[in-house]
Amino acid sequence: MPIEAPLEPRRVLFVDHVSKVLGGAEVNLVELLGLPAARERWQVAVACSPGSVLAATLEKIGVRCFTYGLAPALNELRVIGRGFQPLAKLRGWREIRNAEARLSEILREFRPHAVISCTNKDHFAAGAAAKAVGIPSLWWVNDLMTHDFFSWAVRKVFVRRAENTATRLLPVSDAARQALLEGGLSSARITTIPNGIPLDRYQQSRSRLLREQLRLGDKEPLFGIVGRITPWKGQDFFVQIARQWMEAGRAGHFAIIGRAFNEDAPFEASLKEEIRRAKLGNRVSFVPFQNDIATALSNLDVLLHCSVRPEPFGRVIIEAMAVGVPVIAARAGGVPEIITENVDGSMVTPGHIADYVQELNTLMTIAGRRQSWIRAGRKKVATRFTLDRVFGDFERVLREVTAG
Numbered sequence: 001m002p003i004e005a006p007l008e009p010r011r012v013l014f015v016d017h018v019s020k021v022l023g024g025a026e027v028n029l030v031e032l033l034g035l036p037a038a039r040e041r042w043q044v045a046v047a048c049s050p051g052s053v054l055a056a057t058l059e060k061i062g063v064r065c066f067t068y069g070l071a072p073a074l075n076e077l078r079v080i081g082r083g084f085q086p087l088a089k090l091r092g093w094r095e096i097r098n099a100e101a102r103l104s105e106i107l108r109e110f111r112p113h114a115v116i117s118c119t120n121k122d123h124f125a126a127g128a129a130a131k132a133v134g135i136p137s138l139w140w141v142n143d144l145m146t147h148d149f150f151s152w153a154v155r156k157v158f159v160r161r162a163e164n165t166a167t168r169l170l171p172v173s174d175a176a177r178q179a180l181l182e183g184g185l186s187s188a189r190i191t192t193i194p195n196g197i198p199l200d201r202y203q204q205s206r207s208r209l210l211r212e213q214l215r216l217g218d219k220e221p222l223f224g225i226v227g228r229i230t231p232w233k234g235q236d237f238f239v240q241i242a243r244q245w246m247e248a249g250r251a252g253h254f255a256i257i258g259r260a261f262n263e264d265a266p267f268e269a270s271l272k273e274e275i276r277r278a279k280l281g282n283r284v285s286f287v288p289f290q291n292d293i294a295t296a297l298s299n300l301d302v303l304l305h306c307s308v309r310p311e312p313f314g315r316v317i318i319e320a321m322a323v324g325v326p327v328i329a330a331r332a333g334g335v336p337e338i339i340t341e342n343v344d345g346s347m348v349t350p351g352h353i354a355d356y357v358q359e360l361n362t363l364m365t366i367a368g369r370r371q372s373w374i375r376a377g378r379k380k381v382a383t384r385f386t387l388d389r390v391f392g393d394f395e396r397v398l399r400e401v402t403a404g
Contacts, residue, residue, distance in 0.1 A: 010041070011045075011112040011113050012043070012112055012398065013046070013047060013112040013114075013115045014044065014115075015046070015116070017049055018052065018118075019069060025118045031197065031198055032387065033058065037388065045065070047067075049067075052069075070095050070099055096121060114135060114167075114401060114402055115129070123161070127165030127166050137165055142172055145158055149232075158183070168400075170190075172334065173192065194334075194385065195315050197385060208299060210222075210295070211299050221301045223252055223255070223303075225303070225305070229264060233308075234306030255287050257288075304328055304329075305328070307333075313337075318381050326346075328363065338385070
């Protein structure tokens with residue numbers, strides 16, 4: 001029987017312009033490229049902003065980086081929830097064309113077999129640059145392309161550019177896939193790759209550092225919300241949940257873990273003012289972003305996912321399940337693809353405060369429910385949401401689009 005020749009490592013260029021913070025897309029990217037299998041099977045480089053947190057993180061794990069990015073004004077411009085203003089639109093397209101030109105130089109030097117872009121702005125630049133030289137362009141779609149986040153005009157531009165330049169779109173959930181289909185894109189060009197995490201990094205920690213910082217004993221319940229502080233993530237609803245919980249005379253502390261960026265700073269300030277006026281300061285705390293999120297999650301008794309708009313996936317949910325923290329989440333977007341109701345977690349109607357309070361009270365009073373959810377949640381992540389599975393999905397798509 002002939003010996004099968006080893007597959008030639010594919011050269012893959014990832015593209016991500018984000019400069020200030022590691023968002024969900026960037027964490028996904030860093031963890032994927034840190035996987036030994038990815039290093040063995042791919043020759044990887046990343047086009048990213050020099051001096052950025054992303055570049056520094058990639059360099060620590062030995063990933064080659066090319067200088068690429070957008071002007072600061074465009075880098076900070078977010079189109080979620082609004083359409084482009086005329087001047088911003090003109091400036092934006094000019095900057096994207098500049099980014100496209102820079103990517104063309106990188107493609108000539110690195111000569112990848114495929115390009116994988118991580119954000120919408122990068123999709124536009126990378127798609128055009130890759131098409132010009134006949135290289136497959138894969139769009140890793142970390143957003144939900146619906147009216148909840150993007151104006152009609154932005155969605156139309158996205159679809160038109162995808163039709164013209166994307167070889168394959170890789171949404172992170174079937175909910176995100178459905179949004180692309182409803183936008184008019186062909187199912188043949190869409191492959192869902194749900195998020196996954198490296199299980200060795202998301203283990204239950206015995207450290208009680210967060211509780212010590214908050215001056216909480218082990219017996220006092222600690223409930224948390226984790227993520228960027230922005231209106232659609234529902235931190236204001238989390239504060240109202242805390243208020244109703246305390247008014248009922250129940251024990252527990254509530255932690256808002258994360259911070260606001262750019263235009264969301266006033267929202268964070270309004271939350272702090274609301275907590276001050278309601279005299280909740282001794283029961284609701286703000287905690288900055290944690291580098292070791294697994295340890296921070298391990299200090300919680302329950303994770304409350306309070307997004308008031310559909311979540312593209314809900315990465316923090318599988319992180320909490322992996323470390324053994326039960327989750328009560330908003331039933332929308334990709335969340336129902338993660339949680340099986342009352343088996344490994346619970347879901348409630350987004351924005352319904354009383355439902356959250358009732359579900360939280362039930363979870364904390366029914367004996368054995370928390371431990372049952374914890375066991376089932378860990379098992380689900382270990383079987384469905386591993387980083388190895390994500391790599392396998394990407395490898396399969398890369399073989400398809402680079403065949404021949």
